[in-house]
Amino acid sequence: MIASDLDGTIIGRDGKISDRTVRAFKDAASAGVEIVFVTGRPPRWLDPLRSRLGHEGKVICSNGAVIYDLATSEVLTARALPHRNIFAAREAILHLHPTTTFAAETTTGFLLEPGFVDSGSVELLDGITPRPLAESLTEADAVVKFLARGKDQDPDAFLADVQPAVNQLVSVTRSSPTVALLEMAQPGINKAVTLAEYAQSLRIDPQDVVAFGDMPNDIEMLEWAGHGYAMGSGHPEAIGAARYRAPDFADDGVAQVIEARLAELDGL
Structure with missing residues (x-):
């Protein structure tokens, strides 16, 4: 294989x-x-x-x-993340970095908060309206990836800083080489x-x-x-x-x- x-x-x-x-x-x-x-x-x-x-x-x-x-x-x-874990992780990250913005990948679409992407990005062109997750996320939404974007953060330092604060709630990693973008999933996944x-x-x-x-x-x-x-x-x-x-x-x-x-x- x-x-x-x-x-x-x-x-x-x-x-x-x-x-x-x-x-x-x-x-x-x-x-x-x-x-x-x-x-x-x-x-x-x-x-x-x-x-x-x-x-x-x-x-x-x-x-x-x-x-x-x-x-x-x-x-x-x-494998979806419990919503309670999402909001608890969000609060923990905001406590460390108050300017962080968030988004959620679901099995049916993409939800993003204001400021997560720059104006004119592909997400906005696809007709997605930024709204706080507390308003846009419904019980029916199966979130498979929760994202946190740091502002003016070193990507590796952002991960190292946040991971200990959320590792009981989510598994957290990163894949962008230049953007401070954390990718979170169900614990253990x-x-x-x-x-x-x-x-x-x-x-x-x-x-x-x-x-x-x-x-x-x-x-x-x-x-x-x-x-x-x-x-x-x-x-x-x-x-x-x-x-x-x-x-x-x-x-x-x-x-x-x-x-x-x-x-x-x-x-x-």
Whole structure:
């Protein structure tokens, strides 16, 4: 099995996947390798997988909180955060950093508070009206990712400061390389937990999993997989956690590793 993160791993800031990477994944699939993508993205941001890779399989989304079927456009499983945890974490973060703004990813959409995004962003263009979560969040909303955006904060320092204050309420990580954006889920949920369950359902051993990632939200996955590759261009903590290092994203690092491993299989 190949389990790959998306942004910073195979998708660039321009939203594109290179031709070489597309070929590598298609060659792996043709060789009978199970492919699963494991991302912090919500289901509504998976178009590159369809348009460039033609992928129609399962995708582990929202840092492990959701399993989504691209073939049927259906949420198969969702682990939602209790609303009481969301509001308790919100208050704890505001106590530390009063200018923090918040948003919530649900199984059916996106809710954001005033100030969370800049005017004219894609969220606003999609017709979402910013409102306090206390007003917009309903009992029917299944929140799979709660987000906190710091103002003028160092991303790593923001995570280190907030994590001890909320770790009994939520699991917290980050994936943006430049923005102080925290991503929170149900306690105990991360990419590795859901990937392990998915692999077990297919009777695939961790030792037979090659995983790729580049940011702190990939650390548990890279540690769990028998062959966890951090991107050479990735976050130092991800590089430190992984057993192996792939070349930089700009050098099609994932494609290079896949090509080399497929060549080894051909030589057996």
